[in-house]
Amino acid sequence: MKENPKTIEDKLYLLTYRSDHKSHIQVDQEKFKADKRNPKPITYICPAKVYVEDPNTGECIINHENCVECGTCHVVSPEYVTWFYPEGGKGVQYKLG
Numbered sequence: 001m002k003e004n005p006k007t008i009e010d011k012l013y014l015l016t017y018r019s020d021h022k023s024h025i026q027v028d029q030e031k032f033k034a035d036k037r038n039p040k041p042i043t044y045i046c047p048a049k050v051y052v053e054d055p056n057t058g059e060c061i062i063n064h065e066n067c068v069e070c071g072t073c074h075v076v077s078p079e080y081v082t083w084f085y086p087e088g089g090k091g092v093q094y095k096l097g
């Protein structure tokens, strides 16, 4: 009998993605850097760890291909995150998740 996934990483591993050639996520880097909260909410609230703050430049690295399309980042930080669904047929597929 298979065990249920225990960690978020285990669950994310069950998803299938059709990556788009362009990102469906935009971050205003100047506004991101101006956010003095430490850590910045989108770097810990995103379940797929899409946003990582570069410790050297302070810019936001966006791993858009990992997005599970929950929309949380756009609700939490609309001042610098612009988020759309990926183009039709692209993005995450939940068949096994």
Ligand code: SF4
Binding pocket: 025, 045, 046, 047, 048, 049, 050, 066, 067, 068, 069, 070, 071, 072, 073, 074, 083
């Ligand atoms: S929509 Fe959800 S999974 Fe995608 S980047 Fe935003 S918080 Fe992360």
